[in-house]
Amino acid sequence: MKTGLLIRIFALLVLVVFLVRPETFAGFFELFTKNGQPAIYNQGGLLDLTLNHLAIVATATLAATIVAVGLAIVVTRPFGAEFLPLSRSLANIGQTFPPVAVLALAVPMLGFGTAPTLVALFLYGLLPIFENTLTGLTNLPPAVTDAAKGVGMTGWQRLIKVELPLALPVILAGIRLSTVISLATATIGSTVAARTLGEVIIAGLLSNNTAFVLQGGLIVGVLAVLIYDALSALERVLMARTGQLGRAAA
Template identity: 55%
Template sequence: MTECRRWAAPLVWLALLLAACLGMAQLEGVFRWIEPDSRQVIYARADFLTLLGRHLSVVSVAAVLAILVGVGAAIAVTRERGRDFLPLVSQLASMGQTFPPVAVLALAVPVLGFGTLPIIVALLLYGLLPIVRNTLAGILGIDPAVREAARGMGMNGGQILRQVELPLAAPVILAGIRTSVTINIATAAIGATVGASNLGDPIISGIVNGNTAYVVQGALLIGLLAISVDSLFSRLQPASMR
């Protein structure tokens, strides 16, 4: 029973998200009130459930790449041979998030073309900072005495990393991944400007056509998706890290 209550919030938010995707047309009266002069107030160029799937796909691919690159780089610079590169990796990760995603798209489109690839690159760069910082904080924050105890038990460097450092740092690393993914769920909407179809489509279409109802629909679904995913991560983290 306790376990069911633990997952109740993510399931409720997910149910609301799916209900909004499937039943948006039923809210036409509400959106007609928002945009009374528009001939059409429900975005119909693509199915909302399809747009949700595309949005999740782009964010998921970018998140996996950011985790592999961010955690891998942070681990590398915490080893004896890579410590000299620790400031460089931290600075590069910081630059990736301070560089506007729109600027990344503007530079990437001439090279990569229109579609999902430019937005994946932008999300990858934008999502690295929280992952790198938290991985570094988690690993460097481990008490040196713990490592010494592991060496005293006969563990080598790889065993210490896999069996001691990563398990102890996992809650902090997961918090960084949570921040990265949640931010990128909202940021992914700009992919609609370069042909990457996702939940940003209604927002961009609404801005171009002056239809506030479209903008609200896209923003509502993205907000529900972000809350659903964040709620899921909160249940995966230990209580002390929430």
């Protein structure tokens, strides 16, 4: 456990150093260049691209979370149960159309830049969050919900004070999956002029510079692993607080 944590801390430190002082690693990346090609991406700041990439992913994931959790809450209430098939169809839209197709459809309406990428990531991130929220809200311990009703809680009070806190670890698992998917998928946003780490990969492909491709891929990969692990740890903390960790282990 401690060894794994130390490895993750080390990976984070190396990533930060690389983003702030990429020239420090020039000797390593020169191994992947040829004919005097630059070893470090030189068409923009790697730190700026990484922060912009993360901002796009965070914005899209936040929007997807608000909509998906809201839909799941509505369809798990008595008045909204009949809308479950429609809500599930809406959440499936992003998985039905590949992100590239969404970008192609969005560009004529929204123009080039960040907006089409946000739409593609938002649609692609809906399903995992919606399904996990639905699972979390429909698989609550009956004894707990019955006790909440027994003490006279209203439906709104049960939702806020009992149902959502108990379902939060499962919801967070959906957000974790959606975030990791979006981190990788956001790279294609550079094909429509969004400022993401896809710029580095595309520049490497166009110039046949493996070092650039490797840099873009490594940054995205390390970010995905670190964010996945951080959200997993948060999920375990929430499960422990609600007493679900022991039941899961059993």
